[in-house]
Amino acid sequence: KMAKWMETHRSVVHPWYCDHIGHMNVRFYGHFFDDAGFHIWNMVDGAHAAMKENGVGVVVAKTTNDFLCEANTGELLIINSGFTRLGNKSLTYTQRMTNAENGALIATQDAVEVFFDLKARKSTDMPNEIREILKEKLVSMDNT
Numbered sequence: 001k002m003a004k005w006m007e008t009h010r011s012v013v014h015p016w017y018c019d020h021i022g023h024m025n026v027r028f029y030g031h032f033f034d035d036a037g038f039h040i041w042n043m044v045d046g047a048h049a050a051m052k053e054n055g056v057g058v059v060v061a062k063t064t065n066d067f068l069c070e071a072n073t074g075e076l077l078i079i080n081s082g083f084t085r086l087g088n089k090s091l092t093y094t095q096r097m098t099n100a101e102n103g104a105l106i107a108t109q110d111a112v113e114v115f116f117d118l119k120a121r122k123s124t125d126m127p128n129e130i131r132e133i134l135k136e137k138l139v140s141m142d143n144t
Contacts, residue, residue: 002140006043008036009079010100013071023070033063033095033109036079040093046133054127058113061090066108076100082139086131089123090114094141 011032019025037060041047051057071077078100085092090112097107117124 003082003137005080005082005096005139006040007078008039008043008081008095009077011077013073013075013077015073018073023072024075026065026067029065029067029071029097029107029109030063032077032079032097033065033107033111036081036095037093037111037113040081040083040095044133044137047130050127050129050133054129055118056124056127056130057116057118058091059116060111061114062112064110067106068108069104069106071097071099071106077106083134083137084110084139084141086126086134086138089125091126091134094139 009032013024013028017024017028041058076099077097079095079097081093081095083091084094092110092112095109095111096105097109098105114123115126115130116122
């Protein structure tokens, strides 16, 4: 059984988020996706404690964004996130930004995070304890 997508952020498109064309500027998509990326970890029971216990954190190595339709002033946004891949040293989570009122998909982001040894200041293998926690959190790309 696959895990459910987690709501990780809500926002509104303020006029000052919009550019000269009249839609939300790319910098704010990044801002919202980044905030949601912090919240995804808070929603995984035991993840923060396991990271602290193992002396690791995660760092973003790569993000890929797809902008699918405009977000305009006054639009209400929801971001749902889910873990989609576990590697040896890294993982991927996908985030979906939708219009809160009509469910239209506005943008997506795939983020690759690498496990990082906080003392050595370099990448490290994903601790098994964290892998076991995250296995239960993998989502299907087919459902939201």
